[in-house]
Amino acid sequence: MSSLFDKRLVFVTGKGGVGKTTVALALGLAAARRGLRTVVCEVAHQERVSRILGREGVGYEETEIGENLSAMSLDQQHTLEEWVTYQLPSRTLASLLYKNRIFQHLTAAAPGMKELVTIGKIWELAQLHRKTADARPYDFVIVDSPATGHGLGMLRAPRTFGDIARVGPIRAQADKIHDFIVSGKTGVVGVALPEEMPVNEMLEYREALAKEMELDLDVVVANGVYPERFSQAEADALAADGEGPAVKAALTQHRRRLQHAEQLERLDGLPLATLPFLFSPEFHLDEIELLSHELEEQLP
Amino acid sequence: MSVAELLEDKQICICAGAGGVGKTTVAAAIAVGMAERGLKVAVLTIDPARRLANSLGLPELGNQEARVELDAPGELWAMMLDPKRTFDEIVEKHAPDAKTRDAVLSNRIYQELSTAVAGSQEYMAMEKLHELHQEGRYDLLVLDTPPTRNALDFLDAPDRLARFIDSRSLQFFLAPSRTGLKIFSRGTGLLFSVLKRLTGVDLLQDLSDFFASFGSMAEGFRERAKAVKKLLGDERTTFLLVTSPAQEAIEEAAFFRAKLDEAKMPFGAVIVNRMHTEAGEEIEPGLEELVGDELAAKVRANFEDFRALAIRDRANVAELAAGGGGRPPIAVPYLDEDVHDLDGLKLVNEHLFAA
Numbered sequence: 001m002s003s004l005f006d007k008r009l010v011f012v013t014g015k016g017g018v019g020k021t022t023v024a025l026a027l028g029l030a031a032a033r034r035g036l037r038t039v040v041c042e043v044a045h046q047e048r049v050s051r052i053l054g055r056e057g058v059g060y061e062e063t064e065i066g067e068n069l070s071a072m073s074l075d076q077q078h079t080l081e082e083w084v085t086y087q088l089p090s091r092t093l094a095s096l097l098y099k100n101r102i103f104q105h106l107t108a109a110a111p112g113m114k115e116l117v118t119i120g121k122i123w124e125l126a127q128l129h130r131k132t133a134d135a136r137p138y139d140f141v142i143v144d145s146p147a148t149g150h151g152l153g154m155l156r157a158p159r160t161f162g163d164i165a166r167v168g169p170i171r172a173q174a175d176k177i178h179d180f181i182v183s184g185k186t187g188v189v190g191v192a193l194p195e196e197m198p199v200n201e202m203l204e205y206r207e208a209l210a211k212e213m214e215l216d217l218d219v220v221v222a223n224g225v226y227p228e229r230f231s232q233a234e235a236d237a238l239a240a241d242g243e244g245p246a247v248k249a250a251l252t253q254h255r256r257r258l259q260h261a262e263q264l265e266r267l268d269g270l271p272l273a274t275l276p277f278l279f280s281p282e283f284h285l286d287e288i289e290l291l292s293h294e295l296e297e298q299l300p
Numbered sequence: 301m302s303v304a305e306l307l308e309d310k311q312i313c314i315c316a317g318a319g320g321v322g323k324t325t326v327a328a329a330i331a332v333g334m335a336e337r338g339l340k341v342a343v344l345t346i347d348p349a350r351r352l353a354n355s356l357g358l359p360e361l362g363n364q365e366a367r368v369e370l371d372a373p374g375e376l377w378a379m380m381l382d383p384k385r386t387f388d389e390i391v392e393k394h395a396p397d398a399k400t401r402d403a404v405l406s407n408r409i410y411q412e413l414s415t416a417v418a419g420s421q422e423y424m425a426m427e428k429l430h431e432l433h434q435e436g437r438y439d440l441l442v443l444d445t446p447p448t449r450n451a452l453d454f455l456d457a458p459d460r461l462a463r464f465i466d467s468r469s470l471q472f473f474l475a476p477s478r479t480g481l482k483i484f485s486r487g488t489g490l491l492f493s494v495l496k497r498l499t500g501v502d503l504l505q506d507l508s509d510f511f512a513s514f515g516s517m518a519e520g521f522r523e524r525a526k527a528v529k530k531l532l533g534d535e536r537t538t539f540l541l542v543t544s545p546a547q548e549a550i551e552e553a554a555f556f557r558a559k560l561d562e563a564k565m566p567f568g569a570v571i572v573n574r575m576h577t578e579a580g581e582e583i584e585p586g587l588e589e590l591v592g593d594e595l596a597a598k599v600r601a602n603f604e605d606f607r608a609l610a611i612r613d614r615a616n617v618a619e620l621a622a623g624g625g626g627r628p629p630i631a632v633p634y635l636d637e638d639v640h641d642l643d644g645l646k647l648v649n650e651h652l653f654a655a
Binding site for chain 2: 015016097160164165166168169195196200229230237238242245247249
């Protein structure tokens with residue numbers, strides 16, 4: 001089995017609130033430590049990476065945030081403008097086009113167009129020969145995907161668009177991007193919390209990924225798993241002897257840990273990595289560093 | 301303040317918030333609680349992940365309301381909105397004739413629009429809400445808003461759809477054989493040729509066909525979008541913002557609150573889900589004697605961890621309350637059990653409906 005770090009492009013996916021940004025950054029740190037030139041790319045324009053790192057917004061520019069590690073935050077407007085500029089012979093013409101109201105209507109109306117342009121930019125980041133002037137190539141591109149409310153979202157965008165535009169340069173590009181996604185050079189990392197419904201959703205996502213894209217999850221990261229702090233015998237002793245707040249908290253911890261273990265069993269058979277729940281009131285680079293080591297040890 | 305008081309005289313309750321904070325759970329719990337108080341309640345979700353069905357003990361939910369078995373004086377109904385189905389139904393209902401209907405339904409642009417496009421799902425949720433409200437069969441409608449990247453997508457949905465409909469002006473542009481093109485400037489003509497080169501002529505043709513056939517229904521869509529927006533701002537509607545006590549979620553809730561005010565939408569309260577509750581508690585004396593030094597040390601360390609989180613939660617919520625003004629947030633503690641069934645919802649309600 002090939003290593004996740006042999007991929008060029010990795011999508012970190014999952015529902016909202018499961019810790020996708022955390023996992024994307026942890027993966028980024030691990031890759032950078034191995035000497036891979038890595039970029040972590042946010043697509044929902046939320047600047048979560050910056051927030052965790054406690055710095056100004058990284059913005060659309062590829063910004064170095066550590067050795068071998070860059071971050072950027074894509075937004076659709078920027079991406080679209082850049083895309084149009086590449087398509088056309090002159091900057092003036094491009095600017096004329098994307099400032100045009102009718103063009104704006106068109107991009108709003110053509111289904112999947114914005115998603116396509118976004119994934120097109122991501123694809124470009126993962127190419128050895130970058131189109132962006134003076135841009136350096138990356139070995140490893142990590143995408144902190146937007147929360148997938150429905151279906152596969154961005155991953156499916158090239159095919160969605162390809163279904164609509166039967167011919168022409170956009171169709172050709174969409175095909176090229178789709179081919180790259182299914183080529184084996186692209187990986188998908190699913191992130192889930194070890195709870196009943198998030199696990200259901202991860203299993204459903206996996207099914208959809210297989211059905212619609214013929215892809216499998218390269219790894220499922222169970223995030224926020226309670227560590228084992230008390231043995232069953234200790235928990236039994238506590239339950240028998242105490243009822244104060246501290247004993248109660250210990251029993252709660254123990255109970256949740258058992259529930260988490262039960263949920264992890266449901267993911268049995270999948271390539272699984274577990275990240276511990278960190279009892280840190282604040283979540284910054286130190287915490288991510290810690291998780292990145294945990295993750296690296298468990299990755300395929 | 302309890303949710304029961306908040307919902308007095310309300311007919312629509314919209315649960316909004318970022319993903320992963322427990323919106324569906326809260327929406328379902330509120331619906332259960334109000335049915336227990338004698339109302340006929342319908343809870344709507346758009347999340348295809350069967351969260352709601354799971355938690356209400358139903359195997360599946362469809363685009364029609366299903367009655368939920370509940371020992372209560374009121375009635376509880378639930379449905380999972382299928383946006384594509386709803387969109388189709390609207391087209392079927394409002395198309396001027398069968399030919400137009402079939403032309404729209406079979407158009408590839410329409411098919412993608414009705415399934416894949418951001419905004420149309422949110423909009424369809426609100427169309428359905430509006431329809432159910434018009435029919436007047438329920439005392440209360442509880443809407444679990446779709447998981448979006450950004451909670452605001454939901455508020456913007458009517459405007460976005462209206463904008464999209466307005467882009468039917470494209471059809472003149474897209475059908476250059478007609479009179480349309482003549483009135484455009486040379487710049488636009490150039491634009492057209494550039495677009496044609498980029499997208500291929502098929503896409504433009506499909507778009508043109510779509511707008512040509514959809515055009516006759518545009519006015520109706522625009523009118524309903526307006527009515528939906530009015531309904532959202534009505535005094536019989538209330539928005540509950542669901543959040544977790546983590547910093548980021550709290551910030552999003554505060555932001556959303558401000559946007560609600562800006563859009564003149566009626567804010568009800570913030571519901572903070574999964575609060576750690578150990579903030580004001582102390583380790584019981586005599587722990588060492590009770591369980592021995594070794595275990596006591598572990599229990600102490602564990603408690604300090606929980607308390608640190610609880611103190612953070614409390615500070616975050618206090619900040620939210622101070623910033624938002626008005627009603628204090630309603631807190632639901634981090635329950636021992638993972639809530640995914642009716643019994644779990646009833647436990648949640650002990651807090652949502654606490655006097």
